[in-house]
Amino acid sequence: MQYTRLGTTGLEVSRICVGCMQFGEPGRGTQKWTMGDEPSRAVIRAALDAGINFFDTANVYSAGSSEEITGRALLDMVPRDQVVIATKVHGRMREGPNGAGQSRLAIMNEIDNSLRRLGTDYVDLYQIHRHDPHTPMRETLEALHDVVKAGKARYIGASSMWAWQFMKMLGLQRRNGWTRFVSMQNHLNLMHREEEREMLPLCASEGIGVIPWSPYARGRLARPWGTVTARTEVDQFAKTLYSGTEATSKRIVDRVQRIAEKRGVPMAAVALAWVLGKPAVSSPILGFGDPQHITDALVGLDLHLTPAEIGRLEAPYRPQRPAGFD
Numbered sequence: 001m002q003y004t005r006l007g008t009t010g011l012e013v014s015r016i017c018v019g020c021m022q023f024g025e026p027g028r029g030t031q032k033w034t035m036g037d038e039p040s041r042a043v044i045r046a047a048l049d050a051g052i053n054f055f056d057t058a059n060v061y062s063a064g065s066s067e068e069i070t071g072r073a074l075l076d077m078v079p080r081d082q083v084v085i086a087t088k089v090h091g092r093m094r095e096g097p098n099g100a101g102q103s104r105l106a107i108m109n110e111i112d113n114s115l116r117r118l119g120t121d122y123v124d125l126y127q128i129h130r131h132d133p134h135t136p137m138r139e140t141l142e143a144l145h146d147v148v149k150a151g152k153a154r155y156i157g158a159s160s161m162w163a164w165q166f167m168k169m170l171g172l173q174r175r176n177g178w179t180r181f182v183s184m185q186n187h188l189n190l191m192h193r194e195e196e197r198e199m200l201p202l203c204a205s206e207g208i209g210v211i212p213w214s215p216y217a218r219g220r221l222a223r224p225w226g227t228v229t230a231r232t233e234v235d236q237f238a239k240t241l242y243s244g245t246e247a248t249s250k251r252i253v254d255r256v257q258r259i260a261e262k263r264g265v266p267m268a269a270v271a272l273a274w275v276l277g278k279p280a281v282s283s284p285i286l287g288f289g290d291p292q293h294i295t296d297a298l299v300g301l302d303l304h305l306t307p308a309e310i311g312r313l314e315a316p317y318r319p320q321r322p323a324g325f326d
Contacts, residue, residue, distance in 0.1 A: 024062025
């Protein structure tokens with residue numbers, strides 16, 4: 001396994017982060033494709049055996065079940081200080097007022113709820129899952145600072161938003177002496193490259209570690225075009241991310257497949273190698289439905305695409321509306 005610093009911090013993370021959205025008791029929450037406890041533990045065990053030390057979940061995944069499964073498995077298998085556990089806050093966890101968002105009340109309630117489900121006294125990285133337009137930035141940022149000062153989180157990060165919003169938050173943190181964001185979890189892959197315009201240069205300039213979500217475009221870049229899986233049939237969010245770009249996406253996937261076949265590697269390795277080559281990217285977040293998928297991803301760590309290959313992969317792309325902010 002390869003390791004890197006998260007941005008300009010001293011925190012060392014594996015170059016692959018396990019996304020834990022697929023871990024969850026079936027029937028809990030809105031995801032229809034989640035894995036229960038035992039298959040989730042098999043994936044987590046394989047990830048640890050491969051040297052992966054970075055795991056990312058969220059309070060909203062399977063209504064908290066993802067945090068429960070992830071926390072139980074990790075604490076059963078490895079000492080707490082040998083893994084980096086990240087979770088997020090924003091999504092709706094209960095009906096009625098104050099059941100979602102990033103108010104001070106919501107953040108203080110949800111960090112405690114997440115810690116209880118994870119079975120730990122602290123998380124290594126606590127992230128706002130999206131920008132909350134209904135709460136003043138100052139309120140959110142000061143609450144996150146207090147979470148760190150209370151010892152409940154070691155670092156804080158942000159996720160998909162406009163670059164100007166992120167820069168404004170960084171400015172407020174600097175001006176007030178509040179704990180600074182160290183990471184940006186954004187939507188980046190060969191089928192969605194809008195983050196290359198402003199967010200990636202911003203993060204490179206500010207020393208922010210980028211931990212992209214969906215580097216395989218919800219699996220589309222890891223298998224031949226048109227392949228149907230149990231998840232693709234019911235993943236409604238994915239349909240909002242990539243609808244309307246089918247012709248362009250097919251050309252991109254076909255080129256990933258051709259390069260993979262020529263190199264004798266899995267398509268997933270090609271897609272991952274492309275993301276890892278982007279400036280400021282520390283650790284792409286990958287969801288694994290099977291331990292074999294981890295083996296495929298490991299190939300991507302040592303795969304160095306040539307400039308000609310990168311050019312062929314990128315050539316079909318056309319600008320599109322940024323997706324995934326909501």
